[in-house]
Amino acid sequence: xxxxxxxxxxxxxxxxxxxxxxxxxxxxxxxxxxxxxxxxxxxxxxxxxxxxxxxxxxxxxxxxxxxxxxxxxxxxxxxxxxxxxxxxxxxxxxxxxxxxxxxxxxxxxxxxxxxxxxxxxx
Numbered sequence: 001x002x003x004x005x006x007x008x009x010x011x012x013x014x015x016x017x018x019x020x021x022x023x024x025x026x027x028x029x030x031x032x033x034x035x036x037x038x039x040x041x042x043x044x045x046x047x048x049x050x051x052x053x054x055x056x057x058x059x060x061x062x063x064x065x066x067x068x069x070x071x072x073x074x075x076x077x078x079x080x081x082x083x084x085x086x087x088x089x090x091x092x093x094x095x096x097x098x099x100x101x102x103x104x105x106x107x108x109x110x111x112x113x114x115x116x117x118x119x120x121x122x
Contacts, residue, residue, distance in 0.1 A: 029065040036067055043083060044076035059112050069112040 081091035106114035
């Protein structure tokens with residue numbers, strides 16, 4: 001009997017592969033905070049198919065690492081625009097800018113988890 005493994009990157013870090021790894025979460029979160037404190041640009045984003053879920057999860061991890069919700073939202077918007085050399089195109093509300101606006105039921109600056117409380121498009 002052969003075991004069918006998922007294709008692509010998804011199988012690299014599945015539950016089975018992570019089973020014996022301990023102590024890495026705190027080290028990774030500490031690294032995120034240290035990089036931020038040193039001025040390194042940090043970005044929220046994913047190349048996986050579950051984009052909404054993973055982006056929200058990553059924002060939660062940034063806050064858990066010690067960034068403020070504001071700094072985390074910057075990493076998901078203006079820092080990404082700066083990195084892609086698209087400042088002024090999609091990270092702000094302005095005539096001619098591209099972007100999606102969402103109405104939320106609660107302020108994500110109070111709790112980054114509130115970014116999941118999407119009421120609808122703006």
